[in-house]
Amino acid sequence: MDKSPAPFMILRKLDQVFLRPNDGTGEIPVRLAWARPIYDRGSDICILNEKKREVVMVSSLDALDSDSRRIAEEELNKRYLIPRIIRVNSAYAHLGNRYWHVETEIGPRTFLMKDPTRGVTWITQDHLILRDTLGNRYELASLAALDAFSRAEVLKVI
Amino acid sequence: MLLKCNLPAEILQKVLGLLPHGERVRYSLASDLTLDRRFGQSYIVVGDTRVVVCDSTICCRTVDLGDIKEVQADELFGSGRLIAVTTEGTKALIYYSKAYVPEFALLCRVINDLVHGRVPELPDEHEPAYCPKCGSPLPERGASCPKCLPRFQVLMRLLGLLKPYRLRVTALVLVNMVIVASQMGPPYITRMIVDDVITAGNQQNLMWWTVAMLVLGVVLLGSRYVGGGLSCWLAARLVADLRTRMHTHLQMLRMQYFSRRELGDIVARVMNDTDELQRFLIDGLPYLLVNSVMFAAIAAVLLYSDWRLAILVFLPVPFLVSGGGWFWHRLIPMFHSRGSRMGALHSMLNESIHGIRVVKAFAQERRRAKSFGEANEKLFTVSYDIDRTFVGFSEVMSWVMTVGVTAVWYFAARRVGHDLTLGTLLLFIGYIWLFYGPLQWYTVMERWMTLAFSGAERIFGMLDSPREVYSSPVVIKLPQIRGAVEFKDVRFSYERGKEVMRGISFKIEPGEMIGFVGKSGAGKSTVINLICRFYDVDSGLITIDGHPIKNVRLEDLRRQIGMVLQEPFLFNSTIYDNIHCGSATATLDDVVRAAKAANAHEFILDKEDGYDTYIGEGGAALSGGEKQRIAIARAILYNPPILILDEATSSVDSETEDAIQQATATLISNRTTIAIAHRLATLKHANRLIVIDDGKVAEMGSHDELMAANGVYANLVKVQTEMNRLRGEVLEA
Numbered sequence: 001m002d003k004s005p006a007p008f009m010i011l012r013k014l015d016q017v018f019l020r021p022n023d024g025t026g027e028i029p030v031r032l033a034w035a036r037p038i039y040d041r042g043s044d045i046c047i048l049n050e051k052k053r054e055v056v057m058v059s060s061l062d063a064l065d066s067d068s069r070r071i072a073e074e075e076l077n078k079r080y081l082i083p084r085i086i087r088v089n090s091a092y093a094h095l096g097n098r099y100w101h102v103e104t105e106i107g108p109r110t111f112l113m114k115d116p117t118r119g120v121t122w123i124t125q126d127h128l129i130l131r132d133t134l135g136n137r138y139e140l141a142s143l144a145a146l147d148a149f150s151r152a153e154v155l156k157v158i
Numbered sequence: 159m160l161l162k163c164n165l166p167a168e169i170l171q172k173v174l175g176l177l178p179h180g181e182r183v184r185y186s187l188a189s190d191l192t193l194d195r196r197f198g199q200s201y202i203v204v205g206d207t208r209v210v211v212c213d214s215t216i217c218c219r220t221v222d223l224g225d226i227k228e229v230q231a232d233e234l235f236g237s238g239r240l241i242a243v244t245t246e247g248t249k250a251l252i253y254y255s256k257a258y259v260p261e262f263a264l265l266c267r268v269i270n271d272l273v274h275g276r277v278p279e280l281p282d283e284h285e286p287a288y289c290p291k292c293g294s295p296l297p298e299r300g301a302s303c304p305k306c307l308p309r310f311q312v313l314m315r316l317l318g319l320l321k322p323y324r325l326r327v328t329a330l331v332l333v334n335m336v337i338v339a340s341q342m343g344p345p346y347i348t349r350m351i352v353d354d355v356i357t358a359g360n361q362q363n364l365m366w367w368t369v370a371m372l373v374l375g376v377v378l379l380g381s382r383y384v385g386g387g388l389s390c391w392l393a394a395r396l397v398a399d400l401r402t403r404m405h406t407h408l409q410m411l412r413m414q415y416f417s418r419r420e421l422g423d424i425v426a427r428v429m430n431d432t433d434e435l436q437r438f439l440i441d442g443l444p445y446l447l448v449n450s451v452m453f454a455a456i457a458a459v460l461l462y463s464d465w466r467l468a469i470l471v472f473l474p475v476p477f478l479v480s481g482g483g484w485f486w487h488r489l490i491p492m493f494h495s496r497g498s499r500m501g502a503l504h505s506m507l508n509e510s511i512h513g514i515r516v517v518k519a520f521a522q523e524r525r526r527a528k529s530f531g532e533a534n535e536k537l538f539t540v541s542y543d544i545d546r547t548f549v550g551f552s553e554v555m556s557w558v559m560t561v562g563v564t565a566v567w568y569f570a571a572r573r574v575g576h577d578l579t580l581g582t583l584l585l586f587i588g589y590i591w592l593f594y595g596p597l598q599w600y601t602v603m604e605r606w607m608t609l610a611f612s613g614a615e616r617i618f619g620m621l622d623s624p625r626e627v628y629s630s631p632v633v634i635k636l637p638q639i640r641g642a643v644e645f646k647d648v649r650f651s652y653e654r655g656k657e658v659m660r661g662i663s664f665k666i667e668p669g670e671m672i673g674f675v676g677k678s679g680a681g682k683s684t685v686i687n688l689i690c691r692f693y694d695v696d697s698g699l700i701t702i703d704g705h706p707i708k709n710v711r712l713e714d715l716r717r718q719i720g721m722v723l724q725e726p727f728l729f730n731s732t733i734y735d736n737i738h739c740g741s742a743t744a745t746l747d748d749v750v751r752a753a754k755a756a757n758a759h760e761f762i763l764d765k766e767d768g769y770d771t772y773i774g775e776g777g778a779a780l781s782g783g784e785k786q787r788i789a790i791a792r793a794i795l796y797n798p799p800i801l802i803l804d805e806a807t808s809s810v811d812s813e814t815e816d817a818i819q820q821a822t823a824t825l826i827s828n829r830t831t832i833a834i835a836h837r838l839a840t841l842k843h844a845n846r847l848i849v850i851d852d853g854k855v856a857e858m859g860s861h862d863e864l865m866a867a868n869g870v871y872a873n874l875v876k877v878q879t880e881m882n883r884l885r886g887e888v889l890e891a
Contacts, residue, residue, distance in 0.1 A: 015241065016248035029248075037235055081195065081236035081255070093494045095304040095612045097297050107197030112295035116495075117502045133297060134287055135256040137236040156491045 345588025353581030641830030726789030
């Protein structure tokens with residue numbers, strides 16, 4: 001993957017993002033995607049055209065100029081909703097279903113997970129991504145950093 | 159009501175202020191994300207000419223319907239959003255979590271219908287993600303809420319299934335009463351022997367009490383045997399009836415039911431849920447019945463015999479019940495955890511065995527062994543925790559019971575000879591274990607019952623799922639058809655929000671062979687699914703010989719369509735049965751004629767058991783080409799006016815393909831044939847080709863016409879020719 005400065009700019013017009021090559025050829029509407037949104041968010045960004053074909057892949061947002069980078073960050077934030085859990089109010093199993101009542105950085109949420117084997121992705125022994133039955137994701141950035149009550153609740157159901 | 163939500167007063171006021179004067183709210187929908195994408199409410203309202211979006215902070219945005227070219231439901235990671243493509247550019251309207259994807263997809267379609275001057279059609283069914291009663295998330299859309307499990311209704315429905323066997327049920331209840339009486343007898347007889355025979359010296363009664371004791375023992379033995387037999391029979395009968403009903407119902411369910419569920423879940427429902435129910439009915443229910451009656455009877459006898467001692471016996475009851483509850487509260491998550499870890503281990507073992515060639519080829523043995531070791535260690539930890547907790551539980555419960563017994567001995571022994579007989583003391587000691595024993599298990603029983611009932615509820619949920627409408631007063635009998643098929647502006651999505659067919663129209667004349675061409679996922683197989691009416695269209699019309707297929711009897715429709723699929727499904731039976739199932743009235747001659755026409759007769763006879771060869775599960779004993787030719791023979795015997803060939807030769811070698819092509823040529827003559835193939839050469843006999851791209855008809859015409867047009871088809875041909883050339887070069891090298 002090329003690590004030199006990107007030969008293009010990222011622009012935004014209303015709520016649509018465009019890629020404009022530095023060689024002056026026309027700008028094209030694009031969408032941005034992390035290559036590994038679960039295990040390695042923060043690097044390797046794919047820029048896709050409207051037909052979901054890759055236009056270019058950059059190893060890091062650092063490769064972009066500051067304006068492009070800001071727009072790319074905003075766009076990626078909009079595209080990826082993985083709220084970080086800051087407290088677990090309760091987590092319990094009922095008839096094989098795991099009910100979670102949590103506080104996240106974007107507000108309180110209740111969700112249900114059926115099977116932790118499928119619903120929990122262990123990034124590390126401390127860092128987890130949870131997936132509810134509807135496909136929503138939640139991040140437990142650090143089990144150790146949770147308060148003792150929250151941690152005990154989590155360990156009851158995973 | 160679909161697309162009509164309750165707007166809070168301040169939102170409604172704001173929205174009405176933003177809509178043109180006098181305009182009504184036609185559709186409204188609430189989201190669970192605010193406009194700045196925090197968890198909270200936001201609302202989208204569609205008026206006659208304008209769309210308004212507001213959230214709880216009364217931050218609003220508006221777009222005029224006249225400015226909208228198209229609205230799209232944009233699927234994001236962990237959420238979604240509606241975007242409006244307007245004359246000015248693309249605008250995000252509203253964000254929502256995955257919980258509301260189907261609702262917003264529907265709204266998207268409705269707005270597009272309004273924008274393009276169509277009348278929006280709303281579906282009758284709605285499958286919510288949250289329980290309408292308690293608001294809890296549901297295990298799957300439209301499922302019943304485990305927290306609001308209507309136990310009484312489930313019990314009544316289960317009992318309803320026992321109606322045909324009411325005599326046996328009555329006998330079971332009576333036998334259980336006899337069991338209770340027989341179990342309660344010995345302590346009472348002990349009391350009589352001590353007080354009447356030993357203390358009062360009535361030795362002549364000893365024989366009677368001894369005989370009574372022996373008789374009770376025999377009665378208990380007999381009644382337990384009979385009761386066990388009855389409950390086993392009833393439980394097995396009920397579950398067998400349920401499984402038959404479920405299997406029959408499964409055959410009739412709509413395809414949507416299967417496409418939204420995993421195969422394992424459906425099988426688990428038929429097998430595991432019924433197993434769970436059977437176990438509870440055999441072991442749990444009789445235990446609950448017998449012990450509940452006995453608990454009440456012993457309490458009454460103890461109170462009648464000596465109320466002060468009885469209170470002493472009752473004292474540990476709250477500890478036993480709550481202690482049992484406390485332990486089980488701790489144990490249940492561990493059981494769940496063990497289940498999950500066991501599942502993970504099973505899956506890993508399954509992968510290691512099924513994928514052994516890949517594991518070896520990529521030298522993954524050590525890595526797999528390490529992963530398995532780690533997973534196994536996790537299972538060990540939780541299994542050890544469960545056993546340790548369980549041992550603690552049993553010991554503590556025993557100790558609490560012993561405390562009760564000790565207290566009775568201590569306080570009662572001092573009264574013996576004064577106001578208490580030795581017989582009564584022994585009666586208390588005899589009953590106390592019968593009384594305490596089941597108490598610790600009541601919590602378990604309650605959970606077990608809940609588990610069994612939730613399984614029963616899932617079973618009833620499946621039985622209540624809507625069937626396909628095979629016939630009804632409004633549908634007509636479809637006469638023998640000629641084979642004309644027409645699609646008129648058909649739109650369809652398997653999952654709301656993901657439209658795979660976006661306004662498709664074409665007409666096929668009777669006897670024509672039509673080839674459908676397009677990239678993977680373009681929607682070719684969907685055409686077939688819709689012609690067979692495995693699914694109903696979202697909008698538009700499909701007709702066969704001018705009859706809208708939604709108005710004809712399903713059996714009549716499908717009886718006139720034959721299919722040969724890419725991976726033909728063969729039943730685990732003989733070759734003869736698999737061909738014969740194409741026509742129930744066919745003779746052996748007919749079957750052989752069909753096999754000959756399908757170029758299958760020779761290879762069938764080459765097998766030791768000929769037409770009686772068992773082909774194993776999924777046709778495991780046959781090669782891909784053999785399976786395909788049997789499927790073709792089946793279709794020939796079926797003799798349908800419309801024939802569908804879905805990638806019928808894609809998975810076989812060239813020689814086999816030639817044999818199948820010859821068989822197919824016989825099959826397609828004089829009938830409408832719809833063929834799908836990735837290898838474009840396979841469609842060389844087609845009268846016309848329809849090119850599907852991105853859910854739309856991109857091109858239509860003969861091979862020559864499409865090549866001359868130099869469009870999508872010509873491009874596909876070029877790519878395939880190039881690939882074939884490269885393959886040839888590689889082979890030559």
